[in-house]
Amino acid sequence: MRIITLFFACLHTLSLLTTTTLAAPAPQLFAITPHAQDLAKLSTSWMDERYDPVYKLLRTASKNFLNTVGTHTTRETLWYSIGLFLRNNGSDHDCAIRAVRMSSTTSLTRPTTRSTARSVAYQRYDPIGGTTLAIILPDFESMLPPDLVARIEHALRLAAEGDESQKLRRPYDRSHGIDMTRYQSLIVQWIWLAVGHDQAPVPDLTRPFNHPDDWCFVPMVALLSPYARIPPTVLPRLQSFTSGCTISRVVASTAQRATNHWQDDPWNRIVTSWLSENVMIEAQICNETGSQLPVPPSHPPLAPPHRRDWMVQDVFYG
Structure with a gap:
């Protein structure tokens, strides 16, 4: 409201x-x-x-x-x-x-x-x-x-x-996959804004790429660029990769967030990722038996409990 x-x-x-x-x-x-x-x-x-x-x-x-x-x-x-x-x-x-x-x-x-x-x-x-x-x-x-x-x-x-x-939110920073050099994503446009084309994980713009309509969003990024503020501690991490990085986040359930603190929320998820130059491992702790979103039977799970991916000669396997 x-x-x-x-x-x-x-x-x-x-x-x-x-x-x-x-x-x-x-x-x-x-x-x-x-x-x-x-x-x-x-x-x-x-x-x-x-x-x-x-x-x-x-x-x-x-x-x-x-x-x-x-x-x-x-x-x-x-x-x-x-x-x-x-x-x-x-x-x-x-x-x-x-x-x-x-x-x-x-x-x-x-x-x-x-x-x-x-x-x-x-x-x-x-x-x-x-x-x-x-x-x-x-x-x-x-x-x-x-x-x-x-x-x-x-x-x-x-x-x-x-x-x-009824719909006042949009994915202004979304991505769709693991290898962002294979498709166009909004988050890459913000990274490009910070570090330039050469250091951003962008697809080859001279060839067809996936999610091409997201490339049309760029003028919005350019127009809002004077208001973009990137902390000095974050910029070096966008310019070069630091191997062996561990990231952990608590994702609280939206339905429970209004009544419970996230630490007491029985439906929250703890998501952890470990990143190296060629390997990425992700896992989550959750009180769920499967995806909470309605998906067709033929669709793969939206939130698998764990995943491993590795890159060999610029190709991701998972």
Whole structure:
């Protein structure tokens, strides 16, 4: 409830800012760090090739999205628009305006027979776009026409009253596997921001890689880069590996966290990993007989009690 209240307060603040003050100058590519510039340029250029000028949306690069969502995606299109606003070269501004306008047009704003709520079950429109719009509005308002500003404000209010009131979290630092050089992940983008391309575990960008749509998130990382703060003790660990590292974390059960301290929580998990240069061992202590998440019978367990992985000639085995 506190998060929902905060979200509404942010919307109210944005409304006051847009109606009572002049818009601040928009962020520009040359004003961010060199690592952030490299990220934004590469990602935006990659998305240039996937932009469909007819539909004014980005074509998906994910086979999974092609099978479940369709050929075009609004979420990635909004991320692309931030890259265009930052680059702001040639026709970038006009293209970004068209992309934001089309993305907001595809949102569902009225209840249907499938739902009595103001927001309905979505497929081609992802409510995470509300987060991106909430960033676009204050940062790039000076580059937006008045009617689009009004449309974004309206969309944010609908998002707060609809899907976003039940779904206010996203994996802004997620990864999907062990070898991050095989696929695109958000956590690697933040590492790149800190140490640069040469020292980040990135996939070969000249060849196809898994989770390609996550590469579209980069403009968000670049835009937020001035606010990224990495402790001095952490940076050396991102630049070179320290062998024989042991990491242990307590993961408390969400259902029990409100009533019990994590030390007294009978459903918490203690997760421990040991890392060397070529071997990784993980295990967990938990009061569970299996995964607590509903998964198809054919799907492997989401939380196995232990795992061993090793790398031979840049190939992981586990």
